[in-house]
Amino acid sequence: xxxxxxxxxxxxxANLRFHHALGVDHFVVTDNGSTDExxxxxxxxxxxxxxxxxxxxxxxxxxxxxxxxxxxxxxAATEFDADWVVHTDADxxxxxxxxxxxxxxxxxxxxxxxxxxxxxEFVGRPDxxxxxxxxxTIREARSRLTPKVAHRAEPNVVSxxxxxxxVAIEGPNGVAETLRPPGRxxxxxxxxxxxxxxxxxxxxxxxVWAPMWPLRILHFPVRSSAQFKRRTEVAxxxxxxxxxxRFKRLREIYEEGRLDELYDELALDDDDxxxxxxxxxxxxxERFAHLxxxxxxxxxxxxxxxxxxxxxxxxxxxxxDELEFDAMQxxxxxxxxxxxxxxxxxxxxxxxxxxxxxxAKERDAARRVVKRRDRRIExxxxxxxxxxxxxxxxxxxxxxxxxxxRAERARPWSRMRRRVEGLRxxxxxxxxxRGKRASA
Numbered sequence: 001x002x003x004x005x006x007x008x009x010x011x012x013x014a015n016l017r018f019h020h021a022l023g024v025d026h027f028v029v030t031d032n033g034s035t036d037e038x039x040x041x042x043x044x045x046x047x048x049x050x051x052x053x054x055x056x057x058x059x060x061x062x063x064x065x066x067x068x069x070x071x072x073x074x075x076a077a078t079e080f081d082a083d084w085v086v087h088t089d090a091d092x093x094x095x096x097x098x099x100x101x102x103x104x105x106x107x108x109x110x111x112x113x114x115x116x117x118x119x120x121e122f123v124g125r126p127d128x129x130x131x132x133x134x135x136x137t138i139r140e141a142r143s144r145l146t147p148k149v150a151h152r153a154e155p156n157v158v159s160x161x162x163x164x165x166x167v168a169i170e171g172p173n174g175v176a177e178t179l180r181p182p183g184r185x186x187x188x189x190x191x192x193x194x195x196x197x198x199x200x201x202x203x204x205x206x207x208v209w210a211p212m213w214p215l216r217i218l219h220f221p222v223r224s225s226a227q228f229k230r231r232t233e234v235a236x237x238x239x240x241x242x243x244x245x246r247f248k249r250l251r252e253i254y255e256e257g258r259l260d261e262l263y264d265e266l267a268l269d270d271d272d273x274x275x276x277x278x279x280x281x282x283x284x285x286e287r288f289a290h291l292x293x294x295x296x297x298x299x300x301x302x303x304x305x306x307x308x309x310x311x312x313x314x315x316x317x318x319x320x321d322e323l324e325f326d327a328m329q330x331x332x333x334x335x336x337x338x339x340x341x342x343x344x345x346x347x348x349x350x351x352x353x354x355x356x357x358x359x360a361k362e363r364d365a366a367r368r369v370v371k372r373r374d375r376r377i378e379x380x381x382x383x384x385x386x387x388x389x390x391x392x393x394x395x396x397x398x399x400x401x402x403x404x405x406r407a408e409r410a411r412p413w414s415r416m417r418r419r420v421e422g423l424r425x426x427x428x429x430x431x432x433x434r435g436k437r438a439s440a
Contacts, residue, residue, distance in 0.1 A: 001086045002072035004030040004065065006234055008090035009037035010227055011132060011220065014292060015090050016045055021295035022094070023102030023305035026050060026080050028072040033057035048299050065162025073167070077153035086150040087164030092119065093218045093288060094150075097323065098316040100308040104214040105150065112210035113152045114167065117217045118143035118326040123282065124222030124267040132223040133289040138273050139218070141283045143326040146334065148217060151207055169206050213323040218288055225263050232259060
């Protein structure tokens with residue numbers, strides 16, 4: 001079993017004990033930075049040789065989660081010789097229609113590699129005495145959550161997302177090449193391959209979904225007010241999810257001090273439960289609480305696969321019918337939702353392409369304006385350069401005249417003329433003073 005955990009001390013040991021009793025031989029656990037008793041629990045089970053812990057304390061779960069699942073699944077195949085790998089979270093418990101997990105997975109025909117398990121959610125209840133299993137015995141009548149998978153161990157398996165909702169084989173050219181449909185939209189019905197075989201490749205068929213649903217997942221997401229608060233803090237403040245949509249609303253409720261109000265809405269009281277049962281939305285299911293009490297302690301000598309779900313043939317058949325309906329409903333809804341999202345994505349893509357084209361036109365128009373301005377600036381620069389050139393020519397002419405003048409003044413006759421002219425002026429001045437005295 002491959003688990004990823006973060007501060008799951010209130011439920012983790014029950015998960016390990018339950019699944020070990022129903023046939024899980026070994027657990028590979030990725031601990032995403034737990035700060036509660038989770039690390040102590042894992043340490044005890046690791047010391048007993050039942051758990052292998054991978055520490056991933058980073059807060060990049062959204063980006064790295066699928067890689068963690070892939071790492072655990074490959075480790076199970078290559079290091080622990082697993083035959084099946086079961087993906088789950090600490091608050092999820094795999095429930096066989098009858099018998100043990102080992103029985104049900106062993107009964108899957110060899111040609112199929114994946115078992116899809118619908119998930120059904122147990123509703124929250126007000127805080128009170130007793131364990132979570134004893135208090136939470138009311139669940140939804142139908143499985144509405146996206147299913148999860150168990151798959152045959154493969155050394156090159158890849159988890160398709162961080163939720164363990166499906167897996168694929170990574171072939172020599174990657175997952176996309178393995179999964180790419182053979183048909184082409186235009187001209188050819190089958191794409192060319194290097195092989196002449198008409199059968200699908202081995203990579204494509206190793207993890208085919210089994211057309212059977214022997215397992216259901218019991219989900220306990222809301223167990224107490226303290227657990228709900230801690231889960232909220234991890235989700236909105238420690239980098240696990242984006243700050244938009246429902247997570248943004250959850251953060252706002254938390255910061256406004258209204259988280260207790262939200263928990264009270266999620267934790268159904270007796271009247272809510274009675275109404276839900278009358279309307280067929282909820283059912284009372286105490287089977288898990290009863291079986292969990294019987295699970296032996298793996299740390300005290302309990303052997304894997306010692307317990308199973310006991311049900312009559314009629315009960316098992318009814319459970320299979322319910323699981324089959326839930327599974328087909330979920331698969332149909334998932335397919336339709338995927339189609340809807342694909343169409344929405346195409347519309348968004350076309351809208352973005354239109355925006356890109358409009359932006360490109362605006363860019364081109366702006367470039368033309370800039371070019372015209374550049375040309376005007378260039379013309380002005382040329383005029384300035386011509387004016388500066390004319391100024392420089394005049395400056396050179398003036399300098400040339402100055403040099404000629406200096407040269408002329410430096411000639412001997414020029415000096416003589418200046419001296420004679422100076423004497424003449426002095427003589428003229430002396431003559432003028434004498435005339436003034438005579439008249440006086």
